[in-house]
Structure formats: structure tokens, C-alpha cells
Amino acid sequence: xxxxxxxxxxxxxxxxxxxxRNASNETTMYQTQLSSGKTINSPADNPAGYITTQGFTxxxxxxxxxxxxxxxxxxxxxxxxxxxxxxxxxxxxxxxIAVQAANGTQTTAEAQSLQSVVGQLTSQINTVANxxxxxxxxxxxxxxxxxxxxxxxxxxxxxxxxxxxxxxNSLGMQASQAITGGSGSSQIYASGSEGVLTKGSxxxxxxxxxxxxxxxxxxxxxxxxxxxxxxxxIADAVNTxxxxxxxxxxxxxxxxxxxxxxxxSFDLGNGSAGxxxxxxxxxxxxxxxxxxxxxxxxxxxxxxxxxxxxxxxLVLTQSAGQNIAITNASSSAGKLTQAQAGASGAxxxxxxxxxxxxxxxxxxxxxxxxxxFQSDQTFSLGxxxxxGLGNQSSLDSVSSIDVSSxxxxxxxxxxxxxALQRLGSEGGRLGAVQQRLQDNISNLNTTNQxxxxxxxxxQDANIPQVSQKLTQMQIQEQAGVSALRSSSxxxxxxxxxLP
Numbered sequence: 001x002x003x004x005x006x007x008x009x010x011x012x013x014x015x016x017x018x019x020x021r022n023a024s025n026e027t028t029m030y031q032t033q034l035s036s037g038k039t040i041n042s043p044a045d046n047p048a049g050y051i052t053t054q055g056f057t058x059x060x061x062x063x064x065x066x067x068x069x070x071x072x073x074x075x076x077x078x079x080x081x082x083x084x085x086x087x088x089x090x091x092x093x094x095x096x097i098a099v100q101a102a103n104g105t106q107t108t109a110e111a112q113s114l115q116s117v118v119g120q121l122t123s124q125i126n127t128v129a130n131x132x133x134x135x136x137x138x139x140x141x142x143x144x145x146x147x148x149x150x151x152x153x154x155x156x157x158x159x160x161x162x163x164x165x166x167x168x169n170s171l172g173m174q175a176s177q178a179i180t181g182g183s184g185s186s187q188i189y190a191s192g193s194e195g196v197l198t199k200g201s202x203x204x205x206x207x208x209x210x211x212x213x214x215x216x217x218x219x220x221x222x223x224x225x226x227x228x229x230x231x232x233x234i235a236d237a238v239n240t241x242x243x244x245x246x247x248x249x250x251x252x253x254x255x256x257x258x259x260x261x262x263x264x265s266f267d268l269g270n271g272s273a274g275x276x277x278x279x280x281x282x283x284x285x286x287x288x289x290x291x292x293x294x295x296x297x298x299x300x301x302x303x304x305x306x307x308x309x310x311x312x313x314l315v316l317t318q319s320a321g322q323n324i325a326i327t328n329a330s331s332s333a334g335k336l337t338q339a340q341a342g343a344s345g346a347x348x349x350x351x352x353x354x355x356x357x358x359x360x361x362x363x364x365x366x367x368x369x370x371x372x373f374q375s376d377q378t379f380s381l382g383x384x385x386x387x388g389l390g391n392q393s394s395l396d397s398v399s400s401i402d403v404s405s406x407x408x409x410x411x412x413x414x415x416x417x418x419a420l421q422r423l424g425s426e427g428g429r430l431g432a433v434q435q436r437l438q439d440n441i442s443n444l445n446t447t448n449q450x451x452x453x454x455x456x457x458x459q460d461a462n463i464p465q466v467s468q469k470l471t472q473m474q475i476q477e478q479a480g481v482s483a484l485r486s487s488s489x490x491x492x493x494x495x496x497x498l499p
Contacts, residue, residue: 012487020480023473030470039466040459049458056455060448062153067444070437073149073159076134077434080163083132083140084427087166088420090121090128094401095416097121101409111404118412122168122399129167140166151440159440161433164426172397173418176373176381176389196368196388197255197338197353198228198273206368207234213382214238216245216375225387228272231369232321234387238373247379250414251321253369256313259288260357261334267327268295269302270318273364276325278302288314313339316367324367329356331363374414376422 032041043050100106101114129140138144142165148158164170198206207229213222221244223237231251238249262285269279278301284294292306292314299305304324307315314336318324329336335357354361371387373379379393398419402408 010487010491013484016480016484016487020477020484023476023480027470027473027477030466030473033466034463034470037463038459053455053459056451056458059153060451060455063444063448063451066150066152066157067441067448069149070151070441070444073151073161073437074434074441076137076139077161077430077437079134080132080139081427081430081434083128084166084423084430087125087128087171088423088427090125091171091398091416091420091423094118094121094398095413095420098401098403098409098412098416101403102406102413104406114403118401118403122401125166125168125171125398129165129170139163142167142170149437151437151444159433159436163430164422166423166426168399169397170395171419171422172395172400173415174375174378174393174395176371176384177394178370178372179385179388179390196370198366198368206366207388208386210383210386212384212387214241214245214247214373214379215382216247216379217377218246219244221245222382228274228323228366228368230270230321230323231371234371235321238371245375245379246377247373247375249371249373251369251371253318253321253324253367254315255324255367256309256315256339257336257355258339259291259312259314259334259336262286264291264294264334264336264356265328265330266356268298268304269325269327270304270322271325272323272366273325273327276327279325279327288312311339318369321369321371323369325364326355326367327364329361329363331356331359331361333357335361374418376418376425 029045033039040046040049040053097114097118101111106114130138132138132140140163144161144163146160146162148160151157151159196206207225207227209225209227211222211224212234213220221241223234223241225234231253235249235251238245238247242248263283264285265281265283267276267279268282269276271277280298280301282291282294282298284291288308292308295304295306295316302324303318303320303322305317305319307317309315316324326336333356336355338352338354353365355365356363371389373381373389373393375393378395381389381391381393384391396411396415398415401412401415403412
């Protein structure tokens with residue numbers, strides 16, 4: 001404290017000046033807060049709060065950009081799904097054409113016309129696959145693999161996406177392939193007839209007992225096979241496991257025979273030669289066509305249909321894949337000899353099975369069918385050879401569809417079926433990813449709201465409170481100026497004491 005009556009030091013003025021300075025600083029601070037709406041406008045305002053605010057701001061900016069990224073991902077997926085829907089519509093048209101061509105009422109010219117339409121439609125499938133783009137990125141040509149969407153503010157918060165190619169060469173039916181021209185347990189002849197013949201005398205040319213393991217896109221499972229089992233039974237067992245493997249099976253039984261003699265006598269049915277069911281007696285005289293007619297008279301009971309092909313062979317077919325069993329073939333009547341016209345692996349005269357017609361021939365035989373495994377995705381078979389199949393599936397593509405004959409049109413129906421299944425699965429998977437992105441967007445919006453509220457607590461100014469403080473500091477400033485003005489009056493009074 002300065003001496004009383006000093007004219008050199010005005011302590012009151014100094015105190016007033018200091019009060020004015022403090023009030024002015026706070027007035028400026030509150031004015032800045034009111035103008036910016038923030039309590040922290042520089043690190044000096046609140047160093048710890050400034051660091052916290054910058055952390056929140058960084059995370060909020062990241063969340064907002066991630067929301068934008070996810071929305072772009074949704075748009076990309078919608079683009080791909082729209083194109084897949086267009087391809088699905090084209091495949092539905094192909095399916096209608098294949099069903100029409102399989103009816104067998106088409107003339108050659110009509111079949112050629114239908115095939116021309118098929119070519120145009122498959123070309124359009126390729127056009128859609130190759131031209132569907134998002135931001136100049138091809139989506140359906142098979143090159144969109146392992147793409148990541150950054151859907152979070154932090155490293156590693158991503159969603160990965162791959163889209164399989166959907167061109168006509170990539171879509172179709174993955175199918176098991178028969179081993180052609182084999183012998184013993186895999187005596188399969190895939191050209192025209194796909195039957196496996198087991199002699200009743202005991203020389204086995206049919207399935208061998210064992211286990212077939214199916215390794216499909218959904219997982220792996222196994223079915224057991226017995227030596228005399230029908231193709232239908234195997235297919236039924238495979239189809240019960242479709243949910244675990246994504247592999248289905250179809251069965252058919254067919255075998256061609258050269259026909260000898262002019263009269264025939266044997267029993268025909270299902271099951272096996274040693275355990276025949278649905279048995280009927282076949283007795284016929286005349287030509288191979290007469291024998292076929294006699295067999296067809298009992299088709300409703302046995303399921304066995306007979307035709308005579310262009311080579312004059314008798315072709316027996318059981319479309320459900322049940323065994324065709326022949327027993328009690330007369331040795332004094334005509335004979336049936338295993339034939340495979342046009343097949344490169346056809347049995348030779350020394351290995352072909354002969355039924356009836358001589359005492360040296362077999363009196364009975366079991367014809368087992370062929371199972372084909374099918375899927376919209378690749379699969380493999382373990383020990384598939386014991387039922388006459390290769391171990392790896394191969395693709396029958398949409399681009400290979402041929403409807404020029406009823407048989408080829410029937411195959412086309414299956415190809416289109418699995419192509420539709422593939423597109424359906426792909427569309428469903430993309431839809432699931434889109435839902436995931438949309439849920440992620442919803443979560444990001446909630447996170448952004450909560451982070452913004454948390455930053456507000458640290459950073460934002462309380463406007464009513466700041467306004468009140470500003471008014472207080474302005475009044476204090478005015479009071480300080482008034483005090484400064486009155487603080488000089490005492491020194492002026494001391495001058496009157498001077499002589």
C-alpha cells in the first residue's frame with residue numbers, strides 16, 4: 001500500500017485499472033463465445049477440453065463419411081440387383097422356350113427358330129453382365145472380388161463383397177459326369193443309354209457297395225451304396241442331404257439291346273433279378289416293335305417303357321431311376337444282347353451280356369440306372385466311381401443351351417433351373433449385404449447423434465449463462481471506469497496544501 005497522501009502513487013487508480021482490464025478480458029471472452037457459440041475457441045481457453053473436442057470432431061467426421069460410404073454401397077448393390085433381376089427375367093423366357101421345345105410337337109423349322117431366339121437371349125445375358133457398371137466399375141463380369149466398403153470411422157471397420165460372374169458362360173448347371181466305356185463296377189455308357197447291367201449269373205457290372213461323399217458349397221455329407229441299389233434310391237438319399245450340401249440328384253434307367261429271334265419270353269419288373277417286384281410276364285412274337293408294344297402294355301405297373309431306336313435296338317427306360325429286372329428268360333426263344341450303338345466305349349461281343357436265347361446265356365439280369373448329381377455351384381464326389389461317376393463336377397452353361405431336339409430341350413430345362421437358382425442365391429446374398437449396410441447406416445446415424453451431443457457438453461456455450469456473464473462484465477467495466485475517474489480527486493486535493 002502506498003503512503004497516505006502520496007501524489008506519486010495512486011493505488012485506487014491502479015486497482016480500478018486492473019479491474020477494468022480483467023472485466024474487459026472477460027467481456028471479450030464472453031462476446032467471442034456468444035458469436036461462435038463455443039466455450040472453447042482456442043487451446044488456451046481449455047487445453048484438456050480442446051483435446052477432447054478434437055477427438056470427438058475427428059470421430060464425428062469419420063462417422064459422417066462412413067455413412068456416405070455405406071449409402072454409396074447401397075446404391076452399388078441396388079444397381080447389381082437390378083441387373084440380376086433383368087437377367088432373371090431373360091432366363092424365365094429361356095425356360096418357357098425350353099419347356100415348349102421339350103414337348104415334341106415342334107417341326108424342324110420351328111425348333112431352329114426357337115434356337116435362334118435362345119441365341120439372342122443368351123447374348124443379352126452377356127450384354128447385361130458385361131455392361132453393368134457403378135462409377136465405371138464392372139459389377140457382374142466376375143472381376144468384382146474382395147471389394148471393401150469402409151463403413152466405420154476406424155481402421156478395419158469394413159464390409160467385404162464379391163459378386164460372381166453372371167454371364168451366360170458362368171451360369172448353368174454344375175453336374176457330375178459319367179465315366180464312359182468303363183468295366184466292372186463302373187460299366188457306364190453315357191451316349192444314348194446310361195444303364196449299368198448286372199448279369200444274373202453273378203458277374204457284376206453294376207454299382208459296388210461303399211460310401212459316396214458329397215462335398216458341396218454348403219458342406220460335406222455322405223450316402224451309403226449297396227451293390228443292387230437302384231439309382232432312384234441313391235438319388236433320394238442324396239436329396240435328403242441337399243440342405244447340407246446344396247447338391248441334388250436325378251436318376252434314370254435306360255439300356256439298349258440288340259434283339260435276336262422272332263419270339264420272346266421273360267418276366268419283367270423292378271428291384272433285382274433275385275428279388276423282383278411289380279413282376280409281369282412278357283410274351284411276344286414278331287419284330288422288335290412287337291416286343292416293345294408288349295412291354296409298353298405293362299408300363300403302368302413296371303414303369304418300364306420300350307422304344308426301338310434308329311439302329312433297330314430295343315431301348316428300355318425307367319424314367320424314375322428304378323432298377324429294371326429281367327428273370328426267367330427262355331433259352332429256347334429269342335435273345336436280348338447288351339448294345340450301345342454309337343458309343344465309343346460300347347461292350348465288345350465278348351463282354352456284352354446276353355439274356356435268353358441259349359443255354360449259355362443268362363436267364364436273368366438287373367439293369368441299374370445312372371445318377372446325376374446337380375448343383376448351381378461346383379462340387380466334388382469322393383469315391384464317385386463306385387456308381388460310375390467322376391469325382392469333379394463340370395458346368396453345363398447357359399451358353400450351351402440347345403433346344404433343337406426334345407432330349408436337348410429337357411437338358412436345357414435343367415440348365416435354366418440351376419442358372420435361376422444361382423441368380424436367386426446371388427440376388428439374395430446381395431440383398432442381405434444391402435440390409436446389413438442399411439442397418440449399419442442406422443447405427444452410424446445414432447452414433448453421430450450421440451457423439452455430437454457429447455461434444456456439445458464439452459464445447460458448446462451455454463448462451464443464457466454467457467449472456468448474463470457478459471452483462472455482468474459490461475456493468476463491472478462501467479463501474480471500473482467510474483472508479484478510475486473518482487480515484488484522482490484525492491491527489492488533486494493535496495495540491496491545495498502547497499504554499
